[in-house]
Amino acid sequence: MNILIYTWIHIISIVLLVIGFSSLINAKSAKEECVAGLRKMGAIFQGIGLLGLLVSGFGMMARLNLKMAESGWVHPKLLIWLLLGVGIVALKRGWLPSKVAYAILTLLIAIAAYLGIFKPF
Ligand code: HEM
Numbered sequence: 001m002n003i004l005i006y007t008w009i010h011i012i013s014i015v016l017l018v019i020g021f022s023s024l025i026n027a028k029s030a031k032e033e034c035v036a037g038l039r040k041m042g043a044i045f046q047g048i049g050l051l052g053l054l055v056s057g058f059g060m061m062a063r064l065n066l067k068m069a070e071s072g073w074v075h076p077k078l079l080i081w082l083l084l085g086v087g088i089v090a091l092k093r094g095w096l097p098s099k100v101a102y103a104i105l106t107l108l109i110a111i112a113a114y115l116g117i118f119k120p121f
Helices: 003-027 032-063 074-092 098-118
Strands: none
Touching (some): 003 074, 003 098, 032 074, 074 098
8 A cells, every 4th residue: 555545544543543532531521411422432433543553554664664673663652552552441440530641642642753753763
């Protein structure tokens, strides 16, 4: 597949992930009748977002001929991907206050984007 299509999927996946996270965070303080819908939407968007990021990430690596061992910046991105996955569980179980969840989400996305753009190591 064309590298630009992978990049496109990568960016869309980030947006879906953020929408998914926001839905789950908002479900905490939403009215009773909205909670189930927000949780369902959150789970779907996050699932598609996380899957899309991984598939497009590895797709870009293949197209750009990037090897795992030579691309140190990919490793923390994979860790961030895992942390975002753990974040879903944390939100569903109510472990994180909303403000903390938003702060962590923003930070993780910012770091992952930095790594993808600047490739510092
Ligand atoms: C966890 C959330 C992630 C975010 C927010 C994120 C964000 C980004 C951004 C903003 C770019 C720059 C796109 C561009 O150059 O046009 C990028 C590039 C890239 N990302 Fe990610 N990414 C994430 C996860 C991943 C994962 C899990 C992988 C690996 C499996 C990955 C592999 C790559 C690759 C290979 C590139 C292309 C670098 C290049 O153009 O040379 N990313 N990412």
